[in-house]
Amino acid sequence: MELAAGRVxxxxxxxxxxxxxKIGEGGQGTVYNCExxxxxxxxxxxxxxxxxxxxxxxxxLKQNVAAGAPDKRxxxxxDITNDYNGVFGYIMPIIPPAYKSFSSxxxxxxxxSSLTAMIDSALEIITGFRELHKKGYSYxxxxxxxxxINPDSGEVLxxxxxxxxxxxxxxxxxxxxxYMAPEVVMGQKLPDVQTDKYSLSVILFLLTYxxxxxxxxxxxxxxxxxxxxxxxxxxxxxxxxxxSDDTNRPVRGVHVNVLQRFPIFPETxxxxxxxxxxxxxxxxxxxxxxxKEWQLIYRTVKTxxxxxxxxxxxxxxNPAESANRCINCGTPLSLPITLKTRYANIPLYPGxxxxxxxxxxxxxxxxxxxxxxxxxxxxxIWGLRNLTDEGWLVIDTDGNETVRNNNEVTRIRTGVTIxxxxxxxxxxxxxxx
Amino acid sequence: xPESILTSAPVPRKTMVLFFLIDTSGSMFGTKIGSVNNxxxxxxxxxxxxxxxxxxxxxxxxxxxxxxxIKWVTPDGPVSADVFRWEPIEAMGVTDLGxxxxxxxxxxxxxxxxxxxxxxxxxxxxxxxxxxxTDEWQKPLEELSENKWFVHAIKVALAVGDDANEEVLxxxxxxxxxxxxxxxxxxxxxxxxxVSVRSSQVASRSAAAVADNGxxxxxxxxxxxxxxxxxxxxxxxxxxxDDEWD
Ligand SMILES: Nc1ncnc2c1ncn2[C@@H]1O[C@H](COP(=O)(O)OP(=O)(O)OP(=O)(O)O)[C@@H](O)[C@H]1O
Ligand SMILES: [Zn+2]
Numbered sequence: 001m002e003l004a005a006g007r008v009x010x011x012x013x014x015x016x017x018x019x020x021x022k023i024g025e026g027g028q029g030t031v032y033n034c035e036x037x038x039x040x041x042x043x044x045x046x047x048x049x050x051x052x053x054x055x056x057x058x059x060x061l062k063q064n065v066a067a068g069a070p071d072k073r074x075x076x077x078x079d080i081t082n083d084y085n086g087v088f089g090y091i092m093p094i095i096p097p098a099y100k101s102f103s104s105x106x107x108x109x110x111x112x113s114s115l116t117a118m119i120d121s122a123l124e125i126i127t128g129f130r131e132l133h134k135k136g137y138s139y140x141x142x143x144x145x146x147x148x149i150n151p152d153s154g155e156v157l158x159x160x161x162x163x164x165x166x167x168x169x170x171x172x173x174x175x176x177x178x179y180m181a182p183e184v185v186m187g188q189k190l191p192d193v194q195t196d197k198y199s200l201s202v203i204l205f206l207l208t209y210x211x212x213x214x215x216x217x218x219x220x221x222x223x224x225x226x227x228x229x230x231x232x233x234x235x236x237x238x239x240x241x242x243x244s245d246d247t248n249r250p251v252r253g254v255h256v257n258v259l260q261r262f263p264i265f266p267e268t269x270x271x272x273x274x275x276x277x278x279x280x281x282x283x284x285x286x287x288x289x290x291x292k293e294w295q296l297i298y299r300t301v302k303t304x305x306x307x308x309x310x311x312x313x314x315x316x317x318n319p320a321e322s323a324n325r326c327i328n329c330g331t332p333l334s335l336p337i338t339l340k341t342r343y344a345n346i347p348l349y350p351g352x353x354x355x356x357x358x359x360x361x362x363x364x365x366x367x368x369x370x371x372x373x374x375x376x377x378x379x380x381i382w383g384l385r386n387l388t389d390e391g392w393l394v395i396d397t398d399g400n401e402t403v404r405n406n407n408e409v410t411r412i413r414t415g416v417t418i419x420x421x422x423x424x425x426x427x428x429x430x431x432x433x
Numbered sequence: 434x435p436e437s438i439l440t441s442a443p444v445p446r447k448t449m450v451l452f453f454l455i456d457t458s459g460s461m462f463g464t465k466i467g468s469v470n471n472x473x474x475x476x477x478x479x480x481x482x483x484x485x486x487x488x489x490x491x492x493x494x495x496x497x498x499x500x501x502x503i504k505w506v507t508p509d510g511p512v513s514a515d516v517f518r519w520e521p522i523e524a525m526g527v528t529d530l531g532x533x534x535x536x537x538x539x540x541x542x543x544x545x546x547x548x549x550x551x552x553x554x555x556x557x558x559x560x561x562x563x564x565x566x567t568d569e570w571q572k573p574l575e576e577l578s579e580n581k582w583f584v585h586a587i588k589v590a591l592a593v594g595d596d597a598n599e600e601v602l603x604x605x606x607x608x609x610x611x612x613x614x615x616x617x618x619x620x621x622x623x624x625x626x627x628v629s630v631r632s633s634q635v636a637s638r639s640a641a642a643v644a645d646n647g648x649x650x651x652x653x654x655x656x657x658x659x660x661x662x663x664x665x666x667x668x669x670x671x672x673x674x675d676d677e678w679d
Contacts, residue, residue: 025479025630027638049662052641106488108443118439141639144488176639178489187649210441220552222543224447224636225585226651254550257441264438311435329435 003032003045009089011036011079012062017043017091026145029089036079036091043081044162045089060165061090071131073124075159090162099148099157106144106206113152115314119302120154122204123365126298128158129200130291133193136167140191141175142199144206167193177229178212179203183284185234197288201276204294208269211258213277216240216248239277241270264327266304266316272297299357299365303344306352308333317347319430336430337412339384342423348412350374350382359420373409383409384418393419445551446491449636450511451480451629452586453496454533456562456593461524465563465593465678468618470521472625479630480514489637490554493517495546499533500526510546528562530601531570534577541582554636555585559628560605563593563678574604587635587653589628589660591615594678610657613664617677623667631663632656 003009007019020033020040029046036043051057061080069076077090100110112118125147132139139146140163148157170190177185179202181195189195205213212219219232238248240255241262250259262270272289280286289297304316310331317324317333324333339346344358354370356363363369369388375381386392391403397415404410410418414429455469477494484492493511498504506522537558540546547553577583590602592614602612613628615621635652650658 024482027634048666049659101486103486103488106444107446107485108441111441112439115439143639176489176637206444210444212444215445222547222552223582223585224552224554226555226653254445257444260441261438311437313435313437313439315438327438 002030003043009034009043009081009084011081011091013079015079017041017079017081019043033094034091040094041078041091042075042094043089043091045081046087048087057162058088060169061162063166064161064164065090070135070137071128073128073156073158074132074161075157076161092159092161095148095157095159098150098152099155100151102144102147102149102203102207105149105151106210108210110149110151112154115305115316116302117150117152117154118207119298119305120366121149121156122207122298123295123302124149124154124156125158125203125207126200126291126294128156129196130295132164133196133291137164138167138191138193139164139196139199140170142196142203143176143179144203147203175199177226177233178214180233181284182234182237182282185230194284194288197290198282200291200294201273201289204298205273205277208265209258209261211240211250211255213239213273214248216250216255218248220251220254237277237279237282239274239279239282241274242278243274245279261327264325266301266318267321268297268300295365300344302355302365303346303358306333306335306347306349319345319347334430337382337414338428338430339412339418339425340428341420341425345428348372348382348384348427350379354384359425360422372412382412384412385409390421395419444488446488447552447554447636448493448511448549449490449554449633450493450495450546450556451633452537452556452558453494453506454537454558454560455496455498455522456528456530456564457498457500457522457524457526458528458564458567459500459525460528460564460596461593463524464618465621466522466524468621469561469593469625470519472622473629474519474521475622476626476629477514477517477519479626480633481517483630483633484514487637492633495540497533497536498522499529499536500524502529503532503536505536510548527567528564529568530562530566531568531573534570534573538573538577538580538583541580547582555587556582557587557589557629557632557635558583559632560588560590560602561593561625562590562602563597565596565598566601570601578607587611587632587656589613589632591621591624591628593621608657610661613660620667624664627663627667628660631659 003019009017017034017036023031028050029044032043034043065077075092077092079091081089104110146158146160179199181198183189184191184195214237221228238245240248240250276289304318305314306317308315308326311329313328315326319338335347337348341359350372352372353368355365356367356369357365371385373383373385386404386408389406391405394402394404394410395417412427414427417424417426480492492514494517495511496506588606589611590606592599599612603609613624615624635656640652
């Protein structure tokens with residue numbers, strides 16, 4: 001049943017939603033703009049008879065509405081309409097136009113404006129799921145249709161939150177096979193927190209390399225059937241860069257993005273994915289990577305981002321490696337100095353921000369705590385500006401101590417140490433290690 | 434000028450071909466063929482939208498008309514929903530269903546219509562007819578039934594009016610739930626829309642977990658269940674229209 005503009009629906013919380021216009025159709029329902037409590041919101045209106053167990057589905061949705069969003073990134077249901085001849089829907093916040101569907105990134109219709117935005121979006125997705133799981137929910141049906149991403153800021157919104165259920169419960173949905181944990185595809189297990197972790201790794205891989213981790217030459221039968229999908233994605237899953245099995249390598253001319261990116265993106269990522277998609281991990285015989293581990297991996301990679309002096313685009317720079325080259329233009333890269341803390345080894349250049357996670361275990365990866373400046377008279381003299389409200393104790397090579405408060409600058413020199421609240425940092429000359 | 438690494442190609446995606454096999458015999462003349470034309474024309478934008486936004490599958494359309502022999506509306510192979518345009522077709526002649534089966538079998542091949550670099554999903558084959566086959570169809574159907582694309586395809590047949598031979602259609606789909614009947618243009622349009630749009634989503638939809646019998650249903654089975662319920666509902670709410678075809 002289509003809803004006409006102007007149609008007024010009442011909700012279980014005794015509010016009204018007035019339909020404005022149709023936004024789009026999905027597999028399970030149609031999404032409309034509506035006016036709700038004086039605001040424009042989105043209404044997901046289910047197709048009739050779409051739920052296997054409508055009572056359980058509705059009860060769960062009601063509980064979720066009552067509990068509220070686990071994290072700001074979730075476009076959480078805020079109210080549910082009453083039943084209209086067996087049809088109902090739920091109301092959620094609208095996706096602002098600056099956010100584009102993950103699908104449109106995969107189809108190359110939208111591009112990240114910087115490497116930082118891309119890595120930040122991975123971190124946003126990881127953090128969102130970490131929060132969700134912390135609150136005791138599992139998502140169950142993670143797939144490419146669930147994410148909306150701002151290509152400039154990397155901020156992420158997660159939608160389709162109607163199948164989210166508390167730990168141990170399942171609403172009868174298994175998911176899309178390309179994103180599902182093998183044991184779920186095989187029907188051996190219902191989706192839960194553990195299987196969410198597998199789906200998360202698939203999403204992160206796709207986001208990073210623009211290719212599915214299991215889609216290489218062995219995943220290209222002329223006619224893909226449900227049985228073959230089961231084989232490729234569940235019975236015998238083989239990572240396209242599996243270290244001991246090369247039967248599913250990417251194909252030149254088809255899997256172009258991953259062939260280009262995988263070898264030149266940081267080793268940290270290659271190692272993480274080689275583990276995450278090793279046969280034993282996929283088959284759930286070895287533990288899957290935790291959100292916390294993914295967070296560390298992508299935070300490490302975020303720290304490696306620097307602008308290339310040759311082309312101006314952002315690239316990765318690993319101070320531990322001797323020969324770094326720009327991933328865009330191939331120019332050899334070298335940076336003179338890093339700031340080494342317990343949590344990161346940060347390559348420094350003028351304009352670089354230091355983030356909280358680089359000086360604190362529980363730090364945020366978007367919060368800026370410092371910035372590298374360059375001298376107004378002598379641009380070869382660099383400094384580190386304190387952007388926090390706490391003072392930093394600075395000890396120079398002669399043992400002299402000074403405190404740098406908010407907005408004050410410390411001169412960057414080899415051997416100088418800074419006592420941050422949780423860790424010490426030291427400026428290290430790259431040519432010395 | 435070097436390019437940013439972020440200037441990438443789209444992810445490789447598989448193709449899902451939606452085949453329309455349309456009876457254009459003389460008995461389809463008038464409101465029947467008119468409604469078919471209208472219904473297909475109107476679902477193209479929906480298919481286009483679905484295809485454009487779907488990184489799992491690109492939707493392509495192939496259409497064949499059969500009457501005195503057959504004719505492809507898309508002679509060069511399946512056309513992407515993004516660029517497909519429906520030109521109205523005319524009805525005249527007999528019902529050479531056997532010829533249609535033979536032709537379909539030939540085109541369901543990697544060396545004919547199914548040659549996609551990244552591969553294809555099992556296609557959807559949607560047959561619409563209003564009468565009895567006028568040629569030999571049993572042998573061609575037997576041969577078609579050995580084609581692996583056909584075996585794996587989602588097959589739906591639409592009987593237009595009361596005179597279609599539903600037994601033949603059941604043999605074609607291999608399942609009585611996938612034979613539906615429209616007795617007026619309102620129902621016809623609704624059914625064409627439902628079948629075309631929802632079957633094209635099967636390849637990339639989320640599957641259900643476990644059915645009541647403890648087995649995991651296939652997505653095709655789920656689709657057929659939904660089709661059955663939807664058809665019952667359409668019949669329930671169908672307005673009595675002035676062009677009842679009986
Ligand atoms: N909160 C929202 N605000 C704005 N647009 C939305 C919102 N939620 C969904 N949409 C849009 O509505 C359309 C349909 O969304 P929907 O989530 O139903 O599709 P889907 O991913 O196929 O879902 P499903 O298969 O779960 O039904 C999409 O184009 C989507 O971009
Ligand atoms: Zn460069």
